[in-house]
Amino acid sequence: MEELIEKLKVQIIEQLNLEDMEPEDIDADESLFGEGLGLDSIDALELIVLLEKEYGIKIKNPKDGQKIFFSIRTMAEFIQDNQK
Amino acid sequence: MNKLFVKKYCHIRNNSIYVDGELLYSDKEAEGLRSFEKSVYRHLKPSYNKFFKMDEISKLGFLAAEVLLSDIDTSSYNEEDISIILSNSHSTLVTDQNHQLTVDDYDNFFPSPSVFVYTLPNIMIGEISIRHKFRGENTFFIVENFNAELITNHINSLFLTRKSKAFLGGWVNQSEDDYEAFLYWVSGEGDFKHNATEINRLYKLIS
Numbered sequence: 001m002e003e004l005i006e007k008l009k010v011q012i013i014e015q016l017n018l019e020d021m022e023p024e025d026i027d028a029d030e031s032l033f034g035e036g037l038g039l040d041s042i043d044a045l046e047l048i049v050l051l052e053k054e055y056g057i058k059i060k061n062p063k064d065g066q067k068i069f070f071s072i073r074t075m076a077e078f079i080q081d082n083q084k
Numbered sequence: 085m086n087k088l089f090v091k092k093y094c095h096i097r098n099n100s101i102y103v104d105g106e107l108l109y110s111d112k113e114a115e116g117l118r119s120f121e122k123s124v125y126r127h128l129k130p131s132y133n134k135f136f137k138m139d140e141i142s143k144l145g146f147l148a149a150e151v152l153l154s155d156i157d158t159s160s161y162n163e164e165d166i167s168i169i170l171s172n173s174h175s176t177l178v179t180d181q182n183h184q185l186t187v188d189d190y191d192n193f194f195p196s197p198s199v200f201v202y203t204l205p206n207i208m209i210g211e212i213s214i215r216h217k218f219r220g221e222n223t224f225f226i227v228e229n230f231n232a233e234l235i236t237n238h239i240n241s242l243f244l245t246r247k248s249k250a251f252l253g254g255w256v257n258q259s260e261d262d263y264e265a266f267l268y269w270v271s272g273e274g275d276f277k278h279n280a281t282e283i284n285r286l287y288k289l290i291s
Contacts (some may be wrong), residue, residue, distance in 0.1 A: 017136040017137050018133075042137075042198050042201055046196065046197055049194050049196060049197065052207070077199075
């Protein structure tokens, strides 16, 4: 799990162009949106693309997005549970 | 009728930034526009994280506006009284091509939302407007070459019909192998007359 979390941090920094940020700057339990990393709606779409492109996982129910993308850890748990 | 003047102007080309014809910053080591823009951002330190999410042409317009407006008191105008009139010849062609690359391959079809949102040149106007809180009229012309007369006429029209009191005008272009920004601030004060002949002269000062 920790290995996947570290990998996700690197992928998110690259995919979302968070150029001033290093993986160690991101707390795995910090909220990705709002007061945490401060991501926006376009970033949310990029995270959906990242899941599909890098892990082959499609989110079937858009309502699940809020829970899945709450933090890096919730994303990692979702990937672990759904990767074939 | 009150008259309009050009108060300040800025050129960005060949990895150099000029303000009122004087060299402000240069980084000849930077390879390509993306690298130069990063260098300028580090130099100006605007502390604006959204910068890194922009496409290259929006970054170019954003940085030119940062330099141009650095010592202009835009807060002395109502937000609705400041308009932006920009132009170029290549629209967002480079970004359009980047987006196309993400949808070319049927077996690797992953269109990027963050690239797609920049496939319109007026998004650059939006980025500048958000940054500087301009809420007046905005227009982006696609023309073959910089056309001072077109922009001057449009600005005069907005001014005469009392839609705006101050203006950001200019040209921000990016092609596959070149880029150029020329922005100028038009208001009721300044050292340069606001007419096409004078603006063409200022545009051609740095070549």
